[in-house]
Amino acid sequence: MNQDFDIIIVGGGAAGFFTAINIVEKNPKLKVALLERGAEVLQKVRISGGGRCNVTHACFEPNELVKYYPRGEKELRGPFHQFSSGDTIEWFEKHGVELKIEDDGRMFPVSNSSQSIIDCFLEATQKLGIKVLTGQSVQSIFKKENVWKIETQNENYIAEKLILATGSNPKIWEILQTYGHAIVSPVPSLFTFNIKDARIKELPGVAAQVTVKVKDTKLESTGPLLITHWGMSGPAVLKLSAWGARILHDKNYQFTILVNWLNDVDATDAEKKLKELKQEHAKKAVSKKSPFDFPNRLWESLVLASGIETETKWADLSKTQLQNLSNQLTNATFQVNGKSTFKEEFVTAGGIDLKEINFKTMESKLHENLYFAGEIVNIDAITGGFNFQNAWTSGFILANAI
Structure with missing residues (x-):
């Protein structure tokens, strides 16, 4: 049996959730599902910033902000003019999470706990009727006429649009290579x-x-x-x-x-x-x-x-x-x-070649209705909340485009 959705998002991390929530807030009629291979969602959010979740950085000028990205500096300039650190603060406040600035510019929830971010995301997906399905490890992806077919080890899903927010997951990168996408091989950063x-x-x-x-x-x-x-x-x-x-x-x-x-x-x-x-x-x-x-x-x-x-x-x-x-x-x-x-803040440099992505929409230039959010692409930043900011910005732009 195939489960039908308008949009499938693969990856239950920061980028996946943020994208899903923004899509359905702008378009409540869409049927959206999030597939996560692990038993738990938002694991990296939980441990980030020593369990406090370093949500973003108090750098409010897009042309300054891009300088913290060894890979992605040029590509993120446009996106950051649309959704930057200031917008992140406003978004979370609107969703009941107040942020504070520390002396070094890093921003955390006032609660000092990453649980505030996790609760915010889980409540929003529930309220918006977004299906969050765990234990769904994607085995293969097929493109048929104008739909995507996603097979996990125990289910088949069909969706008109497919969003990949799987971070540095080698399996997904391999599948993308069969679709002609170039992957810049991952090496450790930080x-x-x-x-x-x-x-x-x-x-x-x-x-x-x-x-x-x-x-x-x-x-x-x-x-x-x-x-x-x-x-x-x-x-x-x-x-x-x-x-x-x-x-x-x-x-x-x-x-x-x-x-x-x-x-x-x-x-x-x-x-x-x-x-x-x-x-x-x-x-x-x-x-x-x-x-x-x-x-x-x-x-x-x-x-x-x-x-x-x-x-x-x-x-x-x-x-x-x-x-x-x-x-x-x-x-x-x-x-x-x-x-x-460095602690659990493991970041890799590598991912989908940036030349193959339209940064106005985060859509693949090679395949219609295939989108990317977060660290799956060859963008990474130094430590201080910048990697999360890339997740929020790409999710927001993607949601707008859809």
Whole structure:
């Protein structure tokens, strides 16, 4: 027996739900079903942002917002002019979920719980009569005349329009390739760097505002860096991992980074500053107190790494030691050997080639009545609520188009 619907949405995550709700709100007569392969819907929403759900980011200017997307920057400009972070806030408020802005610009439900978002979506689908069907793993998709036939392991569905919101699901990508769609092969984005180095071994939990570069590439990023038990993390590193997703994958995650612990001060200026300190604090021990805006423990470690003993006084520093120290401060090299996934915020770079999608409607350029929402396409962002914003925007545009 075939189950007939006007629209089938495959994928019970953020993009799937948001799309379904917006479609039926604009068009209550449509019969819409959401198919989810797991036993539970909205799993990624539940764990995102440490269980608080980082809904969006307080960046309200579309031309600024696109800069957070290593893949999709150009394509999202138009869509963000139609539905941006401000619209997201308004949409959720209208649906009973108030959002708040944190110091770093990330936005969360006032309740501090992702359950608020899940409840909002589940109540809306119920109220609108959208069928949410779990345990439906799509096995095949057929196009017949002007309808789509979707087979799961235990049911057959027929729909006039098909929306795929399956994130990085390789099975669906494979099916799409048989329909002529090009898939940009997925590689991890957002990961932390594994580094074994005496300078940072005893410093887990220490953070500093830095500039970090990947040697022999153009990759560079600025922001907070966090030293962890296995290496380095924090926004500066995660940003680098997103922008360098392809390059670092090709290097097999073996590469060298250069860290400037003084952020934008270069070696020459650092040396000048150290010479001034040598005059001012002649009688004091160099390693005792950090003269810069980062923790003492880090300063002490860099002093030792420059070949300066713990008790050495400023007055006794040789020219070579000063140079070594300014080098450790502004141009410290670290070997990266492998990566670790960043919490549950697993994001991949890869997906449907962006050239094959009409970004005014989110419809496939190759097949009529086939649409895409969310991370199934080759768009991804750095951490901070941007990946969700892409889900909301693509869902909204798609719903409008339909």
